[in-house]
Amino acid sequence: MINNITLKAFKSFLYRELDLENLTILTGLNSSGKSSIIQSLLILDKAFKNEKNLLLDGHGTESDLKNKNSKESIELSIEIDNVEYSIEFPNNKETFKANLFPRVWHISANRFGPQLSIPISNDEGSKNMIGKNGENVLQCIRYYDSINPVSLDESIKHPDATSFTLLENIRTWLKVISPNVDFNYEVIDISDSSYATYDGFRATNVGFGLSYILPVITTLLVSTFEKNNLVIIENPEAHLHPKGQTELAKLICLCAKLGTQVVVETHSDHVFTGVRLFAKENDFADKTLIHWFELDENRNTDVTTIFIDNDGRINEWPLGFFDQFELNHSKLI
Structure with missing residues (x-):
């Protein structure tokens, strides 16, 4: 430290x-x-x-x-x-x-607001990283959600989450921001892009808060996977x-x-x-x-x-x- x-x-x-x-x-x-x-x-x-x-x-x-x-x-x-x-x-x-x-994770004040798509990294060593503006956040979620699943520590699992997975806890923390919102995402490797949906709508059709907070919540949770x-x-x-x-x-x-x-x-x-x-x-x-x-x-x-x-x-x-x-x-x- x-x-x-x-x-x-x-x-x-x-x-x-x-x-x-x-x-x-x-x-x-x-x-x-x-x-x-x-x-x-x-x-x-x-x-x-x-x-x-x-x-x-x-x-x-x-x-x-x-x-x-x-x-x-x-x-x-x-x-x-x-x-x-x-x-x-x-x-x-x-x-x-x-x-x-x-290992430094920096989320800047200039992070992305609502975007039609969020860029991802095609560098194999960066797939579990998040850029300072929130780029690659969805690929990072996918990495820990399906490619290399890791369970969260019990102390930071949200009490309303139904499992210890990263994705479930991101969804639950987002519901604190916007009650009952349904978060999903898609990563499109062929075009080095990704997009998030909230209640089935693209980020550009919902409020700014969800887009701004997604990389913050994700970075905080992912940072606990290693010392x-x-x-x-x-x-x-x-x-x-x-x-x-x-x-x-x-x-x-x-x-x-x-x-x-x-x-x-x-x-x-x-x-x-x-x-x-x-x-x-x-x-x-x-x-x-x-x-x-x-x-x-x-x-x-x-x-x-x-x-x-x-x-x-x-x-x-x-x-x-x-x-x-x-x-x-x-x-x-």
Whole structure:
């Protein structure tokens, strides 16, 4: 498991060490540094795989990522099982063992909405992977549904599911989002495509929420099949109603409790409250960390780390931290 990450002269960070837990929640104002944590994890993932061009794939050049207020070189460090590894730009010469870094599953905020078809990979080694935009999700479901069936752990089987299969539990979790919805899919190998149906209708004829949440649910469940997995999810709450967001928080916590390390970037008070409820009811508080991000007057990132206790309470409540509902409500009284 990744214990912490350190960023020096990276984007809006002058220098910051951040602890990570089984479940780490990143939240705060827009453009305050949350996505930079995710970006640094993805760059480190590439470094551990000994890939060249670490700053490509949408990350930009060194000048794009350099903190404007620092004369230091960019340095990213990470601690895995209490051993520290670091890389420095632009002259990094470190070589890491790829198997030290967790297998990363990244579901981005730009994941596919309703599509007539979802692309699949024709690479034999990628058939059980899910792309950051949700591509290949249906082929991944097929892989674990029929090609290489794997049973879910009892602790994350949905209580309403009739079996421990991946497909049955995906269907059951989707019914939490949209009651009684009937999910099916088809993979068409000859055209490297796939499509999902909900109650017999293509995804383009139903609401956005089901399409947005399918890769999130699938990734979380699949990540529990093996050890040493890191799931990074941006805005899991997108297009979900409050109950769906709260239930999704429960699934996130269940997977993290089982051993998957999960990093979530969210603006949702329902996800946040759902995590607090789970912590209170399931002895999970010490496995959860919340990092609140703000910018100082020089537009450098400040981070406040917030802890949840065994009663689901938090140790401090910074101004702006999930307080807008109360502020608005006070004006209505």
